[in-house]
Amino acid sequence: MVRYLKLVKTLFRQSMQRELAFRANFGVNVIHSTLHLVGGVGGVVVLFAHSDTLNGWDFSQTLALLGVYLLVQSLKNLFIGPSLAALAGLDGHLWTGEFDFTLLKPVPTQVLVSLQAWSPWALVDTLLSIVVIGLAMRTAGVPHCGDLLLFLLSLFAALGLLYAILLFLAAVAFWYLGTPMMWIFDSILQMGRFPIRIYPHSMSLILTWVIPVGFIVTIPAEFLSGQGTAMLLLPGFALSGLLVGLASHFFRVSVRRYSSASS
């Protein structure tokens, strides 16, 4: 474990050094993050300029949801997204044949594939998302310690779900080396900007249990705004664990299929 932490530290530091080599990139990333934030918060403000609630969600709750959405996105963009994109994205290691070298490393392939690339600027988004969550809590009132704990637990399960889905989609590239499937999930995750209850019932069920965007964004946000159902946490963890297990198995089976890019 200590070895992996050292490895993560080295990989993160290297990513940071790489980013620092491109000074203009810092400014561009800050502008991008700010615009992203202003667009998101602006949307919620515009929405509530004409209505007090959105299918039972008030302004502060919707703002909290946006904050959770941005937080999940930023954590995804910190390492899970870049790492898996380095494997299965366009020009990824599966395309170039560099995955050969990943397979030869004396570290579990899934661990290396999931931690190999970091995007340190995503931490700016993480900070901004925490500011948004703080603003929402300031408007709605600070949640109870119990709700905060449930929020953190549900966020943990949500990240597990997110990782499992992305790992599964990245592993699809071993079978089908076309348009990266992770792009499709990015579009679906956008639906998590809004409470899943605003969608028709059947769709909201799909978004909770089939493509669990609800579990990933809405349910943690519900705990944050004191309207969560603690009973959902257990199946959420079970689903998260199950999907991580299944995705890992699928990844292993897919790696066996790898026939290496041509010499």
Place this chain on the structure above:
Amino acid sequence: MEGSIHVDSLGKTYQIPLREPGIAAALASLIRPTYAEVTAVRDVSFAVQSGEMVGLLGPNGSGKTTTLKMLAGLLYPTSGKVEVAGSVPQQRKPEFLRSISLVMGNKTQLTWDNTVHDSFLIHKEIYGVSQGAFRTRLGELTEMLDLAALLPKQTRNLSLGERAKCQLVLALLHNPRILFLDEPTLGLDVSMQIRFRSFLKEYNRRHGTTVILTSHYMADITSLCRRVILINKGTVFYDGDLSEMARRTAPFKLVRITNQGDLSGPEQTHLRELLERLHIVEQEQRNVTFRVERSQVVPLLGPLLNAGSMADVSIFDPPIEAVIDTLYQGVMA
């Protein structure tokens, strides 16, 4: 054991998609794709002892890179057995992976935007090399390949030759017992190739590392490997001493004579008659090169020297490229 390799009846078959040209065939292949089985490696067996340097030769598509990748554990064999450093490579156990290294001339594992030294540090952490061992290894390799000036440079700013050197050092940082080199000098200029070879020779001498090398540059093979394994169509058709292979494949010497006068002159009749009975390889003005069976070289010299007015005679082995070409042509016919 730790640096040895045992390969027994190794085979590898791929399934590749097939499609007729045109949009209709492309649409049809979406519904009913057709596949063909391609046998890249049919039946390959050999054993390599610890510390040996062996050249794996064969024409393009002969199965040598597929064999190398199965030895490294990258590909699963369809049939046969392989044991490298006491392990089954496909199990990819950490102790096995620490004992090998693979260098591919057309690929790099250096991080493009980081400095060379940074790439080395990642490698150190991944392989769990201690700080002391890392410093010692890096010092030795840097000195041997004169690399110090390259360490602070970004990989993207290196020339092809510089990148190849750094790539080789990276592959050796964890002190592997077995080194697989797949076209390591691909695209390098002549002097860089020479430096590469002398480094590998010296490294093998110092550390006793087993080296399996594939290369289309015959100078790589002749200067590094006493033993060669020739593969074609997925089977081994020669495994043994390189010079013995040359003797068997080309049981002749080349003799080059330079005559003092023009060969068409009337006083050269004897020489012309003698040459007519020989297998001439090349002829230009006063120079003639011909093939003679090894046992016939000495008996021929007397009549040859008497027949004309020689300015120079040289006897040499056919170039290894010609020997290999003869072999390839023979087995592909």
